[in-house]
Amino acid sequence: MAVDEALIAWIGEALEPMGRVSMRRMMGGATLYCDGTIFAIQSSDGGLWFKSDAESDAIWDAEGCERFTVDMKGKPTSMNYRRAPDDVYDDADAMRRWAALGLEAGMRAPAKKRKR
Numbered sequence: 001m002a003v004d005e006a007l008i009a010w011i012g013e014a015l016e017p018m019g020r021v022s023m024r025r026m027m028g029g030a031t032l033y034c035d036g037t038i039f040a041i042q043s044s045d046g047g048l049w050f051k052s053d054a055e056s057d058a059i060w061d062a063e064g065c066e067r068f069t070v071d072m073k074g075k076p077t078s079m080n081y082r083r084a085p086d087d088v089y090d091d092a093d094a095m096r097r098w099a100a101l102g103l104e105a106g107m108r109a110p111a112k113k114r115k116r
Contacts, residue, residue, distance in 0.1 A: 003030045004046050007089075011040075011048075014095040018103070038109075039102035041081055043068070048088065049081035050102030053109065059101060080105070 019035035028044030
């Protein structure tokens with residue numbers, strides 16, 4: 001499945017009070033940024049996943065949001081992203097609330113060093 005342009009536009013509209021949303025296409029999906037900080041991904045199957053970390057994991061667990069898992073070299077590997085709750089797709093307040101958790105996790109993540 002290709003990037004869901006309508007979903008990306010909805011996210012940008014809902015998060016406008018928080019900052020400017022941009023995306024970068026990646027492996028059939030997209031990486032989403034708010035004012036340059038990664039906060040979510042759209043997977044190749046069209047799912048929306050918010051960035052998480054040890055500090056926010058309990059909140060995601062309490063909501064029952066599964067961890068993003070990919071198959072790497074024949075082994076399932078989980079990443080620090082959680083499936084978006086269903087209400088983010090039609091409720092701007094919910095989108096902002098959950099995206100804020102992802103944005104906070106993105107801001108806490110150590111900066112990656114650029115390759116020379």
